[in-house]
Amino acid sequence: MAEEFTFIGKRVPKLDAIDKVTGRAIYGHDMKLPRMLYGKILRSDRAHARILNVDTSRAKKLPGVKAVITGDGIPDIRVGFAKDNPILKTGKVRSFRDEIAAVAAVDEDTAQEALELIKVEYEDLPAVFDPEEAMKPGAPLIHEEAERNILSMMTQSYFHGDVEKGFAESDVVIEDRLTLTRVAHCCMGTSFCLASFDNSGNLTVWNSSQMPFMSQRELSTALKIPPDKIRVIKATIGGGFGSKLDTYPHDPLCVLLAQMTGRPVRITFTREEEFIASPTRQPVICDIKSGAKKDGTLMGRQVKMILDNGAYSSWGATTPLVMMMTISSLYRVPNVKYDVLVVYTNNPYAGAMRGYGNPQATFVVDSHMDMLAHELGMDPMEFRLKNANQSGDVTGQGVKITTCGLSECIEKAAESISWQEKRGKGGNRGVGIAAQFHVGGGARIYPSDGCGTTIKVDDYGKVTVITGSTDMGQGSDTIIAQIVAEEMGVPVDNITVVNTDTAITPWDVGAHASRTTFIAGNSARLAAADAKRQILEAAAQAYNIKSGNLDLREGQISVKSEPEEGIPYAKAIRAGHFRPDGDLVLARGWYEPPTDKQDKEFRGNISATYAFAAQAAEVEVDTETGEVTVLKIAAAHDVGRALNPMAVEGQIEGGVSMGLGYGLNEALVLEEGKMLNPNFADYALPTALDMPPIDLIIVETIDPEGPFGAKGMAEPANNPTAPAIANAVYDAVGVRIKDLPITAEKVLKALKEKKSGKRE
Amino acid sequence: MAEEFTFIGKRVPKLDAIDKVTGRAIYGHDMKLPRMLYGKILRSDRAHARILNVDTSRAKKLPGVKAVITGDGIPDIRVGFAKDNPILKTGKVRSFRDEIAAVAAVDEDTAQEALELIKVEYEDLPAVFDPEEAMKPGAPLIHEEAERNILSMMTQSYFHGDVEKGFAESDVVIEDRLTLTRVAHCCMGTSFCLASFDNSGNLTVWNSSQMPFMSQRELSTALKIPPDKIRVIKATIGGGFGSKLDTYPHDPLCVLLAQMTGRPVRITFTREEEFIASPTRQPVICDIKSGAKKDGTLMGRQVKMILDNGAYSSWGATTPLVMMMTISSLYRVPNVKYDVLVVYTNNPYAGAMRGYGNPQATFVVDSHMDMLAHELGMDPMEFRLKNANQSGDVTGQGVKITTCGLSECIEKAAESISWQEKRGKGGNRGVGIAAQFHVGGGARIYPSDGCGTTIKVDDYGKVTVITGSTDMGQGSDTIIAQIVAEEMGVPVDNITVVNTDTAITPWDVGAHASRTTFIAGNSARLAAADAKRQILEAAAQAYNIKSGNLDLREGQISVKSEPEEGIPYAKAIRAGHFRPDGDLVLARGWYEPPTDKQDKEFRGNISATYAFAAQAAEVEVDTETGEVTVLKIAAAHDVGRALNPMAVEGQIEGGVSMGLGYGLNEALVLEEGKMLNPNFADYALPTALDMPPIDLIIVETIDPEGPFGAKGMAEPANNPTAPAIANAVYDAVGVRIKDLPITAEKVLKALKEKKSGKRE
Structure with missing residues (x-):
């Protein structure tokens, strides 16, 4: 790309960073x-x-x-x-x-x-804590008004192709049960x-x-x-993450x-x-069956999931809809069947959490991809590349992939982790890789998936951006400021972003589905273009020049043919204001992505683009204790365009940290429904000291619909870490842990079973 | 007028009234x-x-x-x-x-x-506290960098016609010195x-x-x-009043x-x-000379003023510009000369206060009108009517009077006070009348006298009006809500007004010059019309009807030909929002009044309209003590149109109360520059018990430029009360008090002097 940007692609620190680290930010608690x-x-x-x-x-x-x-x-x-x-x-x-x-x-x-x-x-x-027990006839009923402990409106069945035919045409079919536990968001606020x-x-x-x-x-x-x-x-x-x-x-x-x-x-x-x-991430019991031809062509995938909903249903009960998309569409897979039950138990209830079901689905799918590759005798990385989604694909679920950096992500993550040199070399060290697929251009759940923005520019050139979107710490205000600065041609320092007060800000559905940069960013860009037009018109009137001949860059308005001579844009605004027939600069933008709601069979293109990623892990396993040490993570993410590489890196680092905890350490321990570790002393959240080096690899596919080419990328960073680690553990010591987290106890037990021949 | 309004002209309680009287409002102090x-x-x-x-x-x-x-x-x-x-x-x-x-x-x-x-x-x-002393050569210099204790940039001289010729052509010429004292705003907050x-x-x-x-x-x-x-x-x-x-x-x-x-x-x-x-109202020493023909034709007015500025200059030092307008333009007067000096003293400094110099100018001019009438042997009320300004007049200062209810105000105030029956009847009772003239359509002081408004209407029909204007207790938010409700056709309850946060609200010069209803009201009306247009377009698209055939009234959208069948407007907004090519309702308005800045000779039409009023007072004087009791005030005000009669009445009542204190009781007592009564125990602010009955008379002239015909009217209520009382005291006991306030001591002294022949 030969485009030159002033603020896009720059490492602009978060606008609220200093206030937050110095304790000046006023939280609700204050x-x-x-x-x-x-x-x-x-x-x-x-x-x-x-x-x-x-x-x-x-x-x-x-x-x-x-x-x-x-x-x-x-x-x-x-x-x-x-x-x-x-x-x-x-x-x-x-x-x-x-x-x-x-x-x-x-x-x-x-x-x-x-x-x-x-x-x-x-x-x-009498109480019931296990979802499979809870489903049995005669189990204690959690909600007496229902006949069974099943949330009937989420009993869903999806398919495309013919999964039985797919398995029949496969050379290898494997079937496994994988299980995932309950973790917490651990927002600092x-x-x-x-x-x-x-x-x-x-x-x-x-x-x-x-x-x-x-x-x-x-x-x-x-x-x-x-x-x-x-x-x-x-x-x-102080952080949201879905809770x-x-x-x-x-x-x-x-x-x-x-x-x-x-x-x-x-x-x-x-x-x-x-x-x-607070709600937790859903524990899942998942039976997965996958089939492929000898040449590595993926032929079929069947998934049956049971979710532990806990005693009540939050929006988190709808996470199967997101899991479904990974099951149907991560890697090219012609035949898919997916059935899910959401089951009430007497446990604390589950909710939305970064990835919204996708970390579970990705662990299941990408663990099984690895197992299938081994069964086929293929390099798991090559197997993934062979089946990787590509630009222009429309998946069985109707997902339209416009830009896709998946293959590049796999290749770069593998290269960074020294895949060829390190894979299968023993010595209790190993490498693993996993990929992910997620919405990156909004997610049409509500009838509108749009966002409104108004912009006021005052006589001093101060730009106030009033956005519908919500900054909950992820830094969206900073990205919006950069987008507006770039589009208007004014310094980012002159921009204040005002977010979410329902009486003042235009409508937006909210901060979920990694949608804010894409949706609110596009909306802000439209409003910024409107503001720029008004400023150039004010200048054109004041100086008797056609507005089409004028440009605004870095705060200076100049005639296009003489870009080196300019006047400050605030001066033009004042000239426009202080005329008898003058005006203020009051601009607006509204962006609704070109997407569809899913039909009754769950088909439809609900996002304007999709985000891809691959993460590779190198681990060392202590075979005496079972402890897994992650030596390195290579995280390659297709983010469309990195509007702010520092913010992108922060999201990836945060996602990897969350995925690392999910993979290795974190679990809310319940005893008969009672939480035993509700504090940071007993709940093993990874700290800075637990973090391995991360190679942050940004893959840019410049999405045509995204603001300056960007895609959403917040949740994806969290999705592939745990399966990459699980796959690396298998590469290191040959045991497959099918139950998260991969604690030392489980690894040690598996090693013993393997040694004693109880386990293959 | 046959126009029918839903919200205009209605007695809508102030939106913030309940919160304020119940103590829930959060003041800066909280x-x-x-x-x-x-x-x-x-x-x-x-x-x-x-x-x-x-x-x-x-x-x-x-x-x-x-x-x-x-x-x-x-x-x-x-x-x-x-x-x-x-x-x-x-x-x-x-x-x-x-x-x-x-x-x-x-x-x-x-x-x-x-x-x-x-x-x-x-x-x-050495200190100096008297402005005339301070002007003398050799007086202690307050600011050494100046040569004299005079604020040179406010040494102004205005004229129109030829005042000497005017006096020469007059049959009666009188000359007097009137003086006005220092009073405080007494904001509750x-x-x-x-x-x-x-x-x-x-x-x-x-x-x-x-x-x-x-x-x-x-x-x-x-x-x-x-x-x-x-x-x-x-x-x-908690109140502003200019301080x-x-x-x-x-x-x-x-x-x-x-x-x-x-x-x-x-x-x-x-x-x-x-x-x-806090700043005070300017004490003024005023020499005034007025001349008229036998038939009552006013021929000339000459005024020399000395203002006690105190030790420093606030914007209040520019009040001579407002005084000038009353001196030049209250009543038709062909020849005028006005000279003013603003003098530094070691007193506390003066500032802006409701009327901005006009209570002083009105007291001087309308006391002298009364004296001139007596000198001519004319009924003072008839004398005023003969010289009253009329619609279509352009005064010597270039003031363009479009609508003028002055004569009607004089007649109605006189009628209410039973002028004909009560005037000159003795018994220590008397009646007096005074008029006033003030800007009522903004005041172009700053290069822009405009106001911006944005309006957001959400999916539930909630209308947020973001106005540049400032509600400081005067109730402008309520008036703006009524204007928007009327223009849009939605219930006033659905409207929230957000005012003054420079980062969020569009520009406005501020709450001064009684400009908010007129300027911000017109701006809000433009924004409301824009919002209504957007809503009707959304409805037109949703229901496939031309938007020109639709109307929005009382929250219902209907086809003009079938007004009885309607749908709620919020439904149309949602239909507009939840379309793939939909939009939000985000509207804007900017109003700049069609006025001029004054030229170097102080000529020009700085306001888009002007407000007139007449107040009549009936008093009783206790000749033993000198105490003046006001029995009744009749206040007739040309307000263009009373958008909210209750709010108009509140403004008039407040203005009369302030004028009553100015006329009779209030004075900041200084001893060598030190304030002796800085508290409500010693400073005689009129309380509810001191208030006479007030006959509130609203005169509507339906100004063509005003929002729904309204004019500004906040300051005018305060201007004519004191001279009306002074004139009534003269009618009651034949003594003219030329120095405010009209304390019992001054009246008693004057009565004694009159009795002893020392005073005419």
Whole structure:
């Protein structure tokens, strides 16, 4: 590409970086309103039990307590995708995190003391924690209104081609069960909600939602407050990763407490509460069958999945739709069948988490690709290359791949990890590779997948970009500033990005599906072009030159034929403003991607482009202890264009870190539904010291629909790490760990079994 | 008028009324930021003195004190119209309020204690408190860099016609000296400033400015911070009345303290500080000469004014420009001469206050009109009617009067006060009348007198109006909401108005000159029309009907031919949004009034329309004590159209109350420059119990340029009250009080002098 950019492709530091590292950023936790009360929630200490009595009398008498509510005192308000989650439970509790009562008091200590004064009498019920057990006839019913512990609306079956025919035509068919465990988001900032009514009944909510416009809608539905009476403002959030995508009971509870007391109420989760009461990644039991011809042509893939939904359904219950896309479309595969059951258990409930099901699906698919390659006697890397998706492909699910850097990613990751030299060399060292496929140009779930932007440029050239999109720490404000700076031709320092206040910012569906750079970026670019046009018209009028002959670059307006002589653009804006028939610079943009909703058979092109990646891992296994050490990760990502290489690298590093924890260490340990490690001392989140060197490889395919060629790339970084490690462990010591995480215990056990011949 | 309106002309309560009366509104005083420090200012306790030494060493050592600054430690920063006001004084102090040092500490008590630990050594200088004394050669010089105590740039001379010829052609010529005293704004909310820097050097200021965009500009000039690095957010203000129009030392001091400490700093004035350190209304010494023919034709008016500017110049030093307009153009007067001197004294300095000089000018002109009528033997009301301005007039100053309800106002006020029955009937009761003339369609002082508006309408029909204008308690947000509701055809309840945050709202010059309803209202109406067009286009596309055939009324879109069948407008907006080629509703408006700047001879039509009013007073004078009791005020105001009669009435009532205090009771008492009554116990602000019945008479002239016919009317309510009372006192007991306020002492003295023949 011969294009020259001023701000695109540059390592611009995050606009909010300094404020965050120096502690000046004002998080929701820092917010105080006059007369504000502190809300707290009493949660179940049983996995499954009838509630016989809730005695709040002592709590109500505690000085400083302003409200105590239980499920019996409020309307039947339910949240979540399946509306199966009462914000306060009545009759019975179904998991340890269940909300039983909420209090508001003048300070946090008093609120905590009030919780301790509430007496709950329970009668334990038989509980079920294993989804396969939960599916059996006669299992304790979690929700009595259903006949089985299955979320029927997510019992889905997808196919393309004829998978039986595919297996019949295969030379090799293998079949395995792989399982994945429960992990936590571990956002550095816990969840919060601050609700305040004015006396006209207008509600303002400052919360940690990644999807403020959805939060507004869901709070309206839950609380029967007209949506136009609700203003949701996203305060500064300490990370989202999907846990802040949904509306959980604490948001409407906070609003109810504010409504009842007539005072602002803030609920802030403690770290333990964040572990216990935030959703988790879905544990999955997966039976996968794959077939290929001798020459390595992939012929068929059949997947049956059982998801442990926990006791309630959040939007996370819809992750099978994302898993489906990887199962149908990662690598060219002509025949696919996919069946999924989402099963209720008495465990804490699962939700959305970076990748939205894709880390699970990618682990399953790319572990099996490796196993199939070994079965075929092929180099696993060559096997992947042979079946890699290519630009111009339309997959069986109707996914239209316009730009595709998958082969290049595989090749570059393999090269970086010294694949040819290091593969199969023994010595307890090995290399593995895995790829991934994800939406990269939005995801049409809601009727609109668009984003609006308005831009105001003041008399001093200060550009205020008011975007619908949500920066939850991922850095989207910085990318939007770069896009606007580039498109307008003004310095990035002159740009302020204002994000998510539903009363002020134009609509956007929210920060999910790695869509913000692509969708909000395109929207911002359109608004920037509109602003530039207005500025050049102001200049044209002021200086009596046709606007078509003018250009704006690096803050200077010049005649195209004489680019070296310019005037500051703010001067032209003032000239436009201070004319009798003048005007301000007030611009707008709206971008809706050219995509479709899926049809009833789950077919359709829901994203305007797709992101590909391959990661290779080198590991060393200590055969005495079973411990796996990752020596290096090579992460090659097709990002369309890296608008800000530093931000791209940060996303990849974060994704690899998350994938490393998922692959090796992290697991929420439950005992009969009770979480045993809800803190950073016991939950093994990788720290900086645990990180291997990462070779960050950016593959640019310059997407024609993306803003300056970019694709979404936030979730993909997290998807292929765990299977790459699993595949490397196999290469190193010849044992295949089919159950995440790959703990030392599991490796040691497998090595022993292998030695004793119990395992192939 | 046969026009039917849904929201215009309706008594819509102020949108913020309930929050304010119930204490929920968050004023600047309520704001706290994490790590915020409290700033306080040490002020001079001398009127004029050399500063020999400022010892801050003890203050600096006080635990909790984070910064102590004096003028010697900072750059020479000056604020105000003439840039004669250093934010911290060095060398000498020129009045009792002078800022000597500023501190920032962890709480207010510590900051106060720190002030008390600062030792200032002074050497008193000769001082001058009377402007006529101050003008004399040899008077102590307030600013040594000037040769005389006169603000030379405000030494102005205006004329039209030939005033000497006018007097020569008059049958009666009279000449008098009238004087006006110093009064305070008495805003219920005191001044504040909260300044916070982020680590990139971006400054956010929450202050009580009525003119946030000017505040941004002036802070930039004063502090040499680029204006695009400064964001000014107007917090909720407890009244402005002009005292919050200018940038005073406390704003830049607050910013400096924040800059030095790296922490947010808030300065909040105490009530005493608000009295002492806010600007006052200008005291004026005025020599006026008026002439008329026997038939009552006004022939000439000559005015010489001396303004007591105090020690420094705020924008209030430019009030002679507003006084000039009343002197040149209130009543038809063919020959006028006006000369003014603005004089420095060692008194606290004067500033902008409701009417901006016009209460002073109106008192002088309309007292003299009354005296001239008596001299001519004419009914003062008839004399005014004979000379009243009329629609179509262009005055000698180039003021173009398009609509004029002056005669109707005079007639209706006179009728209400029972002029014919009560005038000249003795018994120590009397009636008086006065009129006024003021800008009512903006005032072109700055190169642009416009206002921008953007409107966002969301999927639920919620209309967010982002206006450049500033609501400081006057209720402009409510009027803007009504205008938008009427123009768009949507319920006023669905409208939220967002005002003044320089980073978000489009430009506006600020809340002054009674311009907001007119200018911001017209701007909002344009934006609303744009929004309506977008909504009807969305509906037209969705339902395949030409948009020209559709109408939107009361929230329903219908085909014009079938107005009874409609669909909710939010439904059409969603249909427009959720189409693949859809769009959001994002609208904009910019209004610049069709006016001129004055030329060098002060001629030009600076306002798009003008507001007229007449107020009549009935008084009773206790001849034993001299006390004047106002029995009734009849206030007739040409407001163009009353967009919200309740709001109009509130403005009139407030204006009359302020005029009543100005006329009868209020005065800041100074002794050698020191204020003796800086509190509500000693400063005689009229209370609810002091208010007479007011007959509120709205005269509608339906201005062709005004939004739905409205004119500005906020300041006019305050202008004619005092002269109406003075004229009524004369009618009651035959003494003319030429010096405001009309205290019992002055009346009693005059009655005694009259009795003893010392006074005519």
